[in-house]
Amino acid sequence: MHLGLVGLGKMGGNMRTRMRNAGITVVGYDRDPDLADVDSLEAMVAALPDDGPKVVWVMVPAGEATSSTIAALGELLGAGDIVVDGGNSKWTDDQAHADLLGGKDIGFVDCGVSGGVWGLENGYALMCGGSADHVSRVQPVFDALKPEGGGFVHAGATVGAGHFAKMVHNGIEYAVMQAFAEGYELLEAVDVVDNVVEVFDSWRTGTVIRSWLLDLLVAALEEDEGLSQLRGYAEDSGEGRWTVQAAIDHAVPLHVIASSLFARFSSRQDDSPAMKAIAAMRNQFGGHAVHTAPPAGGDAPDSGAAPDESH
Known part of the structure; x- marks a missing residue:
C-alpha cells in the first residue's frame, strides 16, 4: 500500500518509520525540507499511484493548519480518494472537513492517535470515526501503526467519533496525572516518608494504580529526584477544555477532569x-x-x- 503523509514532526516522523517497517510505501511532506521526501503537497500527491484510491494522512497541528491542509488536498485529490486527519483536531471540526471533501466525492476519516514519542517502538492507540467503507480502505495503515494484540477501534460511523473518543481519553489522562502529582507533593511534604521515589516505584507492581503513566513518573524522578530541573508549569493541548465543554453541553458531571484542568491553569500563576x-x-x-x-x-x-x- 502507498500513503501520503503530511507532517513529519515528533509523531509524524516516527509514524512514517513504523509504517515503512511494516512494508507500506510512505511519501512524506513537511514544510521543513530536511524532513520531507518531496518539496510540495502537489509532488506528494503526484507520487502516489493512480491505480487505486489515494490515501493521505494529515498529521499537523489542530485548527487552521489542519483546515488549510485539508482544503488544499481537496483541490489535488480526486473522487474515491481518502483523507485521514490524525491530528488532535476538535471533533466538531470533522464534519466541516468531511463536507468539504465529500462535495468532491473524497472520503474522510478522523483518527485520534495516542502514543507520543514511544509509539515507534510500542505502537499507537488509534480511535477512528467515519464510514465503515472508508475505514476499511485505510485498515492496512491502522494495522501497521497499532500495537500487537489491540489498540485500534472504529469508534463510530459518524465523522468525529474518533476525535471525540481521543478527547475523552486525554481528559482522563489529565485527571490521572493530577492524582499522581498531588500524591507526590503530599509524600514530599511529610517527614515520615524517607524514600519517595522508592514508594512510587513499589506501586508499579501488584497495585491497582500501576500504569504506564506511573512508570513514566518514576523514570522522571529517577533522573531528577526533586524535579529541580523543571518549572511547575503545565500546558494544556486544548482537549481538556473541549472535554469539559462537552460535559457542560451534555449535562454530564466531570468533577475530577474539570478540577485537573483548572489545576493546570493554577500552575501558570x-x-x-x-x-x-x-x-x-x-x-x-x-x-x-x-x-x-x-x-x-x-x-x-x-x-x-x-x-x-x-x-
Whole structure:
C-alpha cells in the first residue's frame, strides 16, 4: 500500500518509520525540507499511484493548519480518494472537513492517535470515526501503526467519533496525572516518608494504580529526584477544555477532569490572584497575619498563628 503523509514532526516522523517497517510505501511532506521526501503537497500527491484510491494522512497541528491542509488536498485529490486527519483536531471540526471533501466525492476519516514519542517502538492507540467503507480502505495503515494484540477501534460511523473518543481519553489522562502529582507533593511534604521515589516505584507492581503513566513518573524522578530541573508549569493541548465543554453541553458531571484542568491553569500563576484574594479575606474576617498586617481591630499574633476561622 502507498500513503501520503503530511507532517513529519515528533509523531509524524516516527509514524512514517513504523509504517515503512511494516512494508507500506510512505511519501512524506513537511514544510521543513530536511524532513520531507518531496518539496510540495502537489509532488506528494503526484507520487502516489493512480491505480487505486489515494490515501493521505494529515498529521499537523489542530485548527487552521489542519483546515488549510485539508482544503488544499481537496483541490489535488480526486473522487474515491481518502483523507485521514490524525491530528488532535476538535471533533466538531470533522464534519466541516468531511463536507468539504465529500462535495468532491473524497472520503474522510478522523483518527485520534495516542502514543507520543514511544509509539515507534510500542505502537499507537488509534480511535477512528467515519464510514465503515472508508475505514476499511485505510485498515492496512491502522494495522501497521497499532500495537500487537489491540489498540485500534472504529469508534463510530459518524465523522468525529474518533476525535471525540481521543478527547475523552486525554481528559482522563489529565485527571490521572493530577492524582499522581498531588500524591507526590503530599509524600514530599511529610517527614515520615524517607524514600519517595522508592514508594512510587513499589506501586508499579501488584497495585491497582500501576500504569504506564506511573512508570513514566518514576523514570522522571529517577533522573531528577526533586524535579529541580523543571518549572511547575503545565500546558494544556486544548482537549481538556473541549472535554469539559462537552460535559457542560451534555449535562454530564466531570468533577475530577474539570478540577485537573483548572489545576493546570493554577500552575501558570507565579503569584496566584485567587490565593491573594483568599489571603485578603482571611485577613479581613480573622485578622490572620499572612503577608500583610491585620486590619484595625485584628488580633492576629505577629507569628502568623491563625485564630479559629469560624464566623
